Amino acid sequence: MSAARRSPITGAFTVAGLIFLWAPLLLVFLFSLHSTGSLTFPFEGFSTRWYDEVFSSEEIRSAAENSLIVATSTALVTLVLGTLAAYGLTRSTSRLRAPLSLLFFLPVTLPGLFIGVALLVSFSRVQFSLSLLTVTIAHLVYVFPFFFLVARAALERLDPALEETAADLGASRATVFRRVTLPQVWPVLVGAACLSFALSFDEFVITFFVIGPDSTLPMYIWSSLRRTIDPSINAISSLLLAFTMLLFVVTWLLTVWSERRRRGRGLAEDPLVLTGAREETA
């Protein structure tokens, strides 16, 4: 499939695809800056009134706070548990290693609807009242496999001989982890935690089932859309989008930085380093 010459049809498809993906987002952003309450063209001028409205609304502020609390707790708990799980499973020599690993990341395939219903049933079975805590637990279930996949990949890329070297130099298991393993993978782990945060922050389907009386930002948007078409929704959505994208950019930058740091820069100049790198990936 080597495209020696670019065909105009390919170009057209690419542009159409990009428009399909990005036009709705751009429209939301555009109308969040609209000076009137109308959600349709013609566009009558720019203003930041909807943003002012968002920032002055008590209801929105409280929903955003809840979202932050849930997303932060989810990210932190996932960071600790996911790292432990991934580290344990990549270093284990047990025969159960492969099946356990599969069980840890397979929930990636579960539909949100299923997780939501299953958790709602479980919570009511044990008479656990619905609150932000149940939302956080639900988000942990949802986010964990994503974190686990990223963390496992990063830990598997590490050269096990480095950990052996550290042990040989007198370091206990805990010291090896703290001084050799963690310093090499923390950017990826923090990046994956950012990803977890983003996933939790705008999660809607599962939250819908297990939320109880509180509200999160996506819940607020949904419920206000049911009432009226309020243009301030465009402003919230734009902010949410910007925030989520920022987190993804941070994740990406951390991953790239960590990769570059791991490989070093003088790579191509020294064939011996290259040999080492080749063995490492083999």
Place this chain on the structure above:
Amino acid sequence: MSPAEPRVRLEGISHRFGSDWALRDISLDIAPSELLTLLGPSGCGKTTLLRIVAGFERPTEGRVLIDGEDVTSLPANRRPTNLVFQRPTLFPHLDVFANVAFGLQVARVGRGEQRERVTEALALVRLEGFEKRRSHELSGGQMQRVALARALVNRPAVLLLDEPLSALDLKIRLEMEVELRRVHRETGATFVYVTHDQREAMALSDRLVVMDHGRVDQVGTPTEVYRCPASVFAAQFVGNANVLPVEVVESGQGDALLRLGGHTRRIHYQDAATGPAWLVLRPEAVRVSGAFGANGTSDSMPGVVRDAAYRGTGFSYRIELSELDAHVKAETRGTVGHEVDQPVSVDWDSDACWLLPRKETEMVPPAPTAIEEAERPKEETKG
């Protein structure tokens, strides 16, 4: 060996991976300040044995003693050993100084002493001024020298080296051999060195341990192993050797009469056992001269040159022995060579013979497949 207590004593070490025995009943004493080499082809168990001494593997049977203390059940981080790995395993997130200081930091050595000892160790491997470099700013040889300093800075009772030069270019490898000999002399530390390269082993070692299929084939100084190999395997693995089937017809005081095909030949030899034997003949002990027909000296045999290569100091030949259906390798000195397909007469130094027992029916020495395997750069990574 010296009567003093050995630095390392291995007692009846056997090790099994699944149902395969990687090591069978190995007992060995390593003296303080000795440079001992475990030499053998890929898969002979030498790396496994080294990892057992380091504490990465626990032997299925047997004991490891270091300075008289049983360390068999101690993990690697609590043993007074340090290992230099096959490829440089510098910590990529730390600079050279922090890499070398790692063991001292873990052992909570004071900062002042840390600095002093790291500086000293870097000076020992001639890397003064490299403290702030990262591993990707070093060449392969420099990385291995940092790894060496990082191990030596802890003043281990035994320094273990697992083919530390095999990932390097030949030229750097030869330089590093000189460096290793110097570091060994200057530190007086005990080194256990693993390699499949017999040349490297001979160049470095005080003693060699020739290993084959998880067993010790022979232990001795390089000269002993080269001149008096304990087996056909050792003869072929350490240096180049011609191994020819002969019959010891007569054994007398200090000499023996050999029959080689239709040929008889008297050699200098103590207490040869009569009967079938392998004659081990090093190529440099073989003499090649121009053919004078069948009436050359009574001891020489007719042959035809099948391959000739110039080595700089002389020629290497592969010569077909016309009467014997066998080939011999010869290495001669001088500048005048013999052409391929030219008839020559072959003779050898009657002091340079070594005899090994042979079964009546064996006429061809065991194929040196294991040796060819060992030439491959990659050592087994089992375990």
